[in-house]
Amino acid sequence: MSTLDVLYTPAQIGRLTLKNRFVQSPMHTKFATEFGEVSEKLTDYLVARAKGGVSLIILENTAIDWKVGRAAGNPVRIDDDLFIAGLSDLTEAIHREGVLIATQLHHAGRQNPRSNTVDGLGPVAPSAITSSAIGDEPRALEVSEIKQIVQQFRDAARRSVAAGFDLIDIHGSHGYLLTQFLSPQSNHRTDEYGGSFDNRARFPLEVVRAIRDEVGPDFPLSYRISLEERVEGGMEAEEGIAFCKLIEPYVDVFNVTAATYESMDSVFMMQGREPAELLPLAARVKAVVSKPVIGVSRLGWALDTSARAIESGALDFVALARTQLTDANLVFKIKNGESGRVRRCIGCNECVGGFLFRGWRVHCVMNPELGYEREAAQGLTPQAKSKRVLVVGGGPAGFEAARAAALRGHDVRLVEASARIGGQVLTAAAVDYKRREMEAYVTFMEKELEHVGVRVQVNAPFDFSTSAEGADVVVVATGGYAPAAPEGTIDAMHALRSGELPPGRVTILGSNEIALNAAAFAAQQGRETVVITNEGGVGYDMNPILAAHTVGILERLGVRFVSTDPGDSGIRLSSPDWAADSRAPFAEIPADAEVLVVGARAKGGRLYAATQSGFWTGIGI
Structure with missing residues (x-):
């Protein structure tokens, strides 16, 4: 056994x-x-x-x-x-x-807001003690x-x-x-x-x-x-x-x-x-x-x-x-x-903190089929005519588009400029406490593409004038872009990708998720690390549960959060928000190829937007 x-x-x-x-x-x-x-x-x-x-x-x-x-x-x-x-x-x-x-x-x-009760009746509880996490003051039950x-x-x-x-x-x-x-914390009754x-x-x-x-x-x-x-x-x-x-x-x-x-x-x-x-x-x-x-x-x-x-x-x-x-x-x-083919939960809690808490139905940033099982099954039906599909970019959006197209019976090739598929998932793997989840996600991508028959080429920079020849459909999933790092700073994403930092204390300019990843990366090397928060707050592009959890981890690593730039000497990393990258034209793609743009390349967004965009585009091919 x-x-x-x-x-x-x-x-x-x-x-x-x-x-x-x-x-x-x-x-x-x-x-x-x-x-x-x-x-x-x-x-x-x-x-x-x-x-x-x-x-x-x-x-x-x-x-x-x-x-x-x-x-x-x-x-x-x-x-x-x-x-x-x-x-x-x-x-x-x-x-x-x-x-x-x-x-x-x-x-x-008591874990219920008054707005979620019929006619505003309000929550009930053993005692009139409000939960510090959720709900309004309850009424003690008779x-x-x-x-x-x-x-x-x-x-x-x-x-x-x-x-x-x-x-x-x-x-x-x-x-x-x-x-x-x-609970003796929430039950202060004096009766039986x-x-x-x-x-x-x-x-x-x-x-x-x-x-x-x-x-x-x-x-x-x-x-x-x-x-x-x-x-x-x-x-x-x-x-x-x-x-x-x-x-x-x-x-x-x-x-x-x-x-x-x-x-x-x-x-x-x-x-x-x-x-x-x-x-x-x-x-x-x-x-x-x-x-x-x-x-x-x-x-x-x-x-x-x-x-x-x-x-x-x-x-x-x-x-x-x-x-x-x-x-x-x-x-x-x-x-x-x-x-290796198991798509494992990465523990981001977007399902609850990012969707349920803001009134949506539950979704998963990694699984675009969740909640759409019937539509996905219908969309993945093999097609009578196979097309030659080229996917440019091996991040989550490109992966999902390639996987879906292959399951529909198309001949799919994916090209990735770097040495491994994964896109920004790989940059998050530079953080110790995320490495297990991020590495498993990339392994899943690799094993799944192999399983569905997608031909993957890495270390293959894409040349629009030659690489698309013979393709019926070209899916462009090359990701978004960030403005150039201000003079005297290093782009935080570049530091995460390279896995290297010059010696010295580290100051992070910005407080989005990439900035917090960079702070964790610096702190885990024993660097003195300061995050300068901006007006959006710490982790403003993350769900509140994940943001609070991440701050707790960083504080235990010794990271300090300040609202004004101390101007100390040392290494300075900048982390501007990424946006859709529509700058590069597609005029050189053969005129007879259909061009589809997915993921952050199309309209920005984080992991959920990438996987959703890639999958639903893929099942439309």
Whole structure:
């Protein structure tokens, strides 16, 4: 048996037999309708993941209370019998792929803004204490309302069974309502639902008991718990373990994670954090309960570690979350020995911080097919007539265009002026804490182009007058440009590409993502490094979660942020914003070739714009 074979062995959760150890974690997508109904988009997305090889999919947070308890925007809802029909359509679609599916019963509690409640009712919580991360001041629940919420959970469990779900996951983690009652930080009640551990545990225990009573003794139940909150005054692991032991008679599996939105770095683990960091918490639960345990924390990057944990008895199931957004087929690719072809999550958290937080549906900067599975499948149908396609530039946009065109049956050649494809992804690989993710992304590009039959030429500067001869279509993906570095400075991108810096202290002029990469590059060499911020703020072109996370890493590396230029002597790196590069003409391309311009060359933008532009242009050829 190879190291990873244990991940592909069957295992039990109650009466259920799971075909392997892979579980897709619940992730909010906003793919449901605005009314909270199951949509074709949601179904297509989940069916693609079912085809990818996981044994169990846990549906995203499923609202038991649409008025004040739903997650931001439009999650799936289960607060009325009206929604059983759509939910049953979904379970049937997943079952046709031989995969099990769970609903996740959820109430947001105080982690909810008033604007996301019906008629401005406002959020509710055990106590009128506002979350420092999300939401407005909540109203403390009356005891009679607590009893009503218990009934809402019970009714939602009945509907889950009626809709054909195989398992119910109770959302008691990440700072939502059940967590809020357990937490001494957010529960300051003085009645029977607050104070001592037993009192704080009373409401979530009542929910678990009510659900078990509703569904009977054999229906599988899971409880997702943040074993420790990682906030000042919050619940510690010892009480988390005590709660697991308290509810053990009623549940069939423990889904172990950590943190709340006030300790977000441990909810959305990002670049610079070690994969499998939370597995010791899962192991602590496993050591004291007789039921199986699901672990999480970027485990798509730590399958060896996960397999060893299963073999040692410290873990039973591996939860995959954002990596499932990035590559729906990870499970099958790993099983088939194609780990290099896995498109691995780079931990940028653009899916949440860059899209969901600003009201969009979920997207992935690396996977342009996410949320458009049906349209992508139709677009990738091989064409009756093969064309000769030349792609100029091997960054993400050029890669996606070449891959899509090849999958449509065209004869594709990609030329890249440098020694390796990857474009600006390679410059980010100069940063130590990003290197693993960036190198894996470039390896994926290389392996995938080989797999789909694209002929790649590196060290091949493009000559428009000769290189395009014989091409029916020329895709220009040569990237954007930055204004010349001011006199006396070095372009930050040039420093990252070359991997070299002259000796001395380093001053970074600018505070966009490239500037922060350059600061990390200098600091990791032990250089005294200062970033001069501009009016946009630090990391202004990044999502706020990634920006804050990056600043934290840089500060730990000793980087200082100042608003005015100290004028010190030393090395000065400039990092202006890049723009679309429409300067070079295409007049010398043969007149009979169709010319398509993609990525930053066409209209600027960051990684998401590049991959989207390249892919959707490619499937139009």
